[in-house]
Amino acid sequence: MSSDRTRSAILAAAERLYADRGFGDVTLRDIVAEANVNLAAVNYHFGSKDELIAELFVTRSLATNRERLNELKLAEEQGGGRAPIDAILHALVSPTLRGCLGPDREGSTAARFMIRASIESVPPIRRIKNREVDHLRKFIAAMRRSLPGRDDAELYWGLHFALAMSHHTIREKERLTKLSEGQCDLNDVDAIVDRVVSVSVMALTAGEAPAKKAPARSAIPQGRLTRQDL
Amino acid sequence: MSSDRTRSAILAAAERLYADRGFGDVTLRDIVAEANVNLAAVNYHFGSKDELIAELFVTRSLATNRERLNELKLAEEQGGGRAPIDAILHALVSPTLRGCLGPDREGSTAARFMIRASIESVPPIRRIKNREVDHLRKFIAAMRRSLPGRDDAELYWGLHFALAMSHHTIREKERLTKLSEGQCDLNDVDAIVDRVVSVSVMALTAGEAPAKKAPARSAIPQGRLTRQDL
DNA sequence: GATAGTTTCATACAACTGTTTGAATTGCAA
C-alpha cells in the first residue's frame, strides 16, 4: 500500500534529521519536507510527534537487545548454562559499542540516532528506557550463575559500571578524541570492547581469590592521605 | 541595589524550577512567576534565556572545578609534588559525587540542577562543557607524574572511565536503585567514591607490576612530544 | 462502475515561545 511508503518515508526522514540535528532543532515540518509528505501524515500515521520518536527508538533498541540476548544465549550454551563472566559482559556492551562506534558507522543513520538519543534524552525516550529494567535483569541472572557466591549488590555495581563505560564512551567520543589529541583510537571498536569488558571484570572480581570465598571488598591499598571531606 | 535582588531572585527561581521540572518544561514565564518579577527582567539582566542557563551552569561547575583542584593540590603537596594515583582520582570524582549524591543532598537545589544538566544537556550547557578540556588536562598532568612511564593513552582512558562511572552513577541513580531493588546504597557516598576510585585505579594499573620499577614496557623510545601546557 | 474505506492534502487553529518596546517608576547625585 502507498500508506506504508508514507509511513516509512517519515520514519527514515525523522531518524536522519534527528540524528544529524538533534531532537530540539527538528520540527515536524522539517521532517515532512524531508520526506516529501504532507504535514498531517505524521499525526495520521503515528498519532503524535512523541509516538513517532518512541517508535524510532523502540525499533532500534529492540534490535540491540535482541543482539545482546543472542550473544548471551550463545555464550551460556557453550559454557553449559554457565557463561564466563567476560563473555556475559561482552554480550552486554558489544552490540551497543559496535553499533555506535567505528569508522564505517559514521555514516549509519541508526547509530547516529542512538547516539543522539543517548545525549539528548527527550521524554518519550526516557519513558522507554525506564522499561529496560527487565532486560537487564536477564544479565544479572546470568552473572549470578557465573559468579555464585557474589553479593547481588556487587553484580549490580559491575553491570552498572559496564554500562557506564560503554555509554559514556559513545556519548563523549568526540571529547575523548579531542582531550587525548587522537591518542585514544575511537575507531578500534574491538579494543574498546575488550577494554570495557576487562575493567568490568576487574570491578567484579576484585579482592576475590580464585577460590570462592565471601566477598571481601576493597582490594585497593588505602594509600590515600586525606580522607576527610572538603 | 534592588537590581541585585531581582537578578538573584531570577537565578534562584530558575535553578529551582529547572532542577525540579527540567529545561524542556520550564518557560521564562514560569521563572518570573516563581521569582515575582517582571517578564522583561530576564532579558534586561541576562540578555537571553540561554545566557541565564549558562550563568547558572557556569557558577556551579566553577565551584566543582575549584573543589577538585583544591583537593588535587593538597594531595600533590602531601606527596611532594607527586600524588598517589588514587588520591588524584579521588580529587577528580569526589566533589561531583559528593555534591549530587547522598541523603541530605536530595534537598539541595544546586545538586538537583547539576543532575538535571547532566541528564538533559541543552545547547548552552553543552557549549560550556566543551571548554572543560583544559581543566581535565591538569588531572592528566598529575596522573602522568604519578604513573611515569604509562602510555598517555592509558591515562586518558583511565580518566575517561572514572568520569564515566561517576557521571553515570549520578545520572542513573534512580534506575540503579530500582534495578537493584535497593541493594545498591546510593546514599553511602563515601563507599561509592571508594568504589569508583578503586575500579579506576585497577583500570590504570592493570598488567603493571606492583613494584615501582622503570617503565620496562615501552620498547619504543619516548619520542612522543611532551605536554607543555598547564 | 458505484461504493465504502483509506489515505492525502491545504489550511486553519490555538496556544505558547523568547524577545522587544516605550512609558512609568525608582534611586541617587548635584
Added chain:
DNA sequence: TTGCAATTCAAACAGTTGTATGAAACTATC
C-alpha cells in the same frame, strides 16, 4: 528639588509549534 540614569512594568510582537479539520484523491471490493 531637580535631573539623570537605572530599573521595572504592562503590553504587544513576531514567530513557531504540534494538532485538528474537512474536503479531495485514491484504492479495492462488490
